[in-house]
Amino acid sequence: MSLRSTVLSIAQNSAVRGVVSDSKAARRLSKRWVPGETLDEALGAVKELNAAGISGTLDHLGENTASEAEARTAAQVYLDMLQTITERGLDCNVSLKLTALGLDVSPDLCRENLEAVVTRAASLGNFVRVDMEGSGYTERTLAMVREMHVRHENIGAVIQAYLRRSDSDVHALLAERIRIRLCKGAYQEPPDVAYPLKADVDRNYIRLSQELLTSGVYHGIATHDMRMIRAVIDHANRNRVPPSAFEFQMLYGIRRDLQRQLRAQGWSVRVYIPFGSHWFPYLTRRLAERPANLFFLVKNAFRG
Numbered sequence: 001m002s003l004r005s006t007v008l009s010i011a012q013n014s015a016v017r018g019v020v021s022d023s024k025a026a027r028r029l030s031k032r033w034v035p036g037e038t039l040d041e042a043l044g045a046v047k048e049l050n051a052a053g054i055s056g057t058l059d060h061l062g063e064n065t066a067s068e069a070e071a072r073t074a075a076q077v078y079l080d081m082l083q084t085i086t087e088r089g090l091d092c093n094v095s096l097k098l099t100a101l102g103l104d105v106s107p108d109l110c111r112e113n114l115e116a117v118v119t120r121a122a123s124l125g126n127f128v129r130v131d132m133e134g135s136g137y138t139e140r141t142l143a144m145v146r147e148m149h150v151r152h153e154n155i156g157a158v159i160q161a162y163l164r165r166s167d168s169d170v171h172a173l174l175a176e177r178i179r180i181r182l183c184k185g186a187y188q189e190p191p192d193v194a195y196p197l198k199a200d201v202d203r204n205y206i207r208l209s210q211e212l213l214t215s216g217v218y219h220g221i222a223t224h225d226m227r228m229i230r231a232v233i234d235h236a237n238r239n240r241v242p243p244s245a246f247e248f249q250m251l252y253g254i255r256r257d258l259q260r261q262l263r264a265q266g267w268s269v270r271v272y273i274p275f276g277s278h279w280f281p282y283l284t285r286r287l288a289e290r291p292a293n294l295f296f297l298v299k300n301a302f303r304g
């Protein structure tokens with residue numbers, strides 16, 4: 001089992017979850033990647049990025065809500081967020097998870113919540129990105145985005161390059177001119193569903209990114225991997241794809257140097273900014289991506 005899968009499985013244990021999320025070291029570490037628990041703190045981070053010419057996308061942390069009330073509250077947070085983004089004149093859209101809007105409770109509830117958020121975003125000239133979760137949700141998530149896109153063009157999907165099915169999903173979304181964020185994928189998946197080897201994931205990422213770049217639709221290339229970024233820039237230059245035709249996307253607090261460097265070179269860059277109190281699942285995915293982050297947590301765990 002790889003270190004990445006080990007971290008993701010251990011983190012699912014509720015005892016570990018309790019101990020780690022209460023620890024000061026985990027809180028300190030989460031602050032690197034989550035600028036705060038309130039919308040105001042998150043918007044402060046957006047403002048700073050905007051001043052450097054970088055766009056934002058805000059994610060209110062929370063997933064797998066278990067009740068209708070929670071799902072409706074989550075949707076309301078997004079409605080308020082969209083309003084405040086407009087009032088403050090920020091360059092920022094929103095990213096959300098369907099399980100936060102009630103997908104586990106009932107598809108109808110989730111659809112109703114999503115439609116309310118997308119409709120509000122459309123009325124404000126804004127855009128909604130539906131994050132992709134574990135593979136148990138892929139089919140339902142893409143179906144809901146496609147259904148919604150028929151009525152509202154301001155919605156986009158996420159494709160994970162580690163999934164074996166992604167090739168055909170990309171073709172289906174491109175046929176409907178749906179905007180895609182391409183990422184590698186952050187969940188623990190079995191080998192029949194996702195490529196277990198990084199080399200295969202990277203190869204698929206480069207291949208899919210090339211299709212997106214020349215599709216004539218505005219997509220997001222989400223990665224901090226210099227090899228992926230170089231391949232994308234080479235392909236864009238070779239095919240005369242201008243910087244206005246797509247954007248690079250990175251996570252808040254990761255490779256800030258690279259975010260600014262790409263912007264300085266004239267590429268469009270958007271940073272994903274999560275906020276809220278439910279940061280534990282987000283933290284574990286970031287830990288699993290980079291063992292050095294895990295060593296920081298362990299080293300600091302006993303410092304109080």
Ligand SMILES: Cc1cc2nc3c(=O)[nH]c(=O)nc-3n(C[C@H](O)[C@H](O)[C@H](O)COP(=O)(O)OP(=O)(O)OC[C@H]3O[C@@H](n4cnc5c(N)ncnc54)[C@H](O)[C@@H]3O)c2cc1C
Pocket residue numbers: 130131132133158160183184185186187222223224225226249250251254255271272285286287289290293
């Ligand atoms: C904007 C954005 C949105 C995303 N949305 C989704 C989504 O909806 N669904 C989903 O499954 N995944 C999502 N992801 C996560 C993604 O799938 C990967 O898990 C994550 O981006 C790490 O992969 P990588 O492409 O950066 O490459 P990797 O090969 O993992 O990393 C390349 C290099 O990036 C740096 N790096 C990567 N991760 C970290 C980290 N945690 N801490 C410090 N340095 C790091 C390191 O220098 C590393 O060597 C998103 C990522 C981004 C950037």
